[in-house]
Amino acid sequence: MRLLFVGDIVGASGRAVVKRYLPELIVNQQIDFVIANGENAAHGKGITPKIANELLAVGIEMITLGNHAYSKKDVLEIDSSIPLVFPANMEGARRSLSTRVVEIKGLRLAISNILTQVFMDYVDENPFDVMEDILEEVDADLYFVDLHGEATSEKIAFAYYFKDHLIAVCGTHTHVQTADERIIDGCAFITDVGMSGPFDSVIGRDVQEVLDRLVHNKHTRYTVADTDSMLCAVIIEIDEISKRSTSIERVQIRP
Template structure:
């Protein structure tokens, strides 16, 4: 199975980068299924119903989220409609939405799981224990995990913890692609962070001036996600048959 995963899509520029590059990526890498992290796709925070449909129209098959999953109220409608979208599984069970779903690809079952880290993030349920509970009761031909976390140590720990138990663990959230795509000792494909898809000449997809100002004066500053400018697309291609993981970085 050949899976393309697109890292955090940020705002209008990120969506444009998907539109312009996804068809060629699918052809070049013979992709069977495309997953994207869409938690920043609505101008930097959350996702809307119209943006969900937009990304699907470009060829995305499935969307994962993260700590901004619930920033837009429309996401609850997407969950209720049972769309191909999930939020981090380790939110409390009373929270709307699913943390994993299964899809069929050429008579193979793929389980897609979304988890969120806890280091320097919201104190939600322990992702290590939550994934243990899931793997005790559910199986699939291939298991793909988007681990949305802040620290490299937590991401690497999850990769080794799940090595041999899932097909792939990919990190999201930091918006910077790491140079450590690897097949771990027991066969799990791993990368600490896939990187972001959005505005190239800012800071993590945001206009740089406000971010720099905050570092200088420690005062709150509104982050601005530009609608125009050069873009970057960060992704990985995972081949579960050949046991390979290949990072992709497209810059304008």
């Protein structure tokens, strides 16, 4: 079984790059299921029903979120028929939608979204405790986690702690792809998948606006940069007999 996981899709430019490359990636890489992080899909913050449907129409089958999950208020109107995965340990979280189980090739894959704690806001439960609860409460054959967080060490430690129970821990949130992908005893891991968003930018935002704030203390809106996007993703191969991951490969397509 081959999974494709696309990193944080940022704004219209990020959606455009996914639309452009996803169909050929699915065919050429013989992908069985596509997951993407959509927490920045709507103007860089959050997601709307319309944009979720737009992503589903291009081949994404499950959309994970993150600390920006609730930035657009109409996200609360989205019912469970739209495959969104909300953070499991965020204030106001829709916990019943924080792990979704899908069947792929006769195996039940549980997909969860969990926030780390270091340098992260609105986290109301330790991610390790949350993961223990998911493993106890959710019945599945394979467990995939989008671990959404800032600190590299925390994401690596999480992967080592849960490696025997998970098929993948894929980091998101920093928007910068790390080159540390590896298999840890059958668990695919990468500290951060990186974003699918504007290449000439500061993690997706307009360079000048970020500089105006950092250098001149000006209040800016952190508008999404209006430049062509890169696509960042990983491809994970899972052995269906042993139910363990055998490879993880980075994908990075620059404009």
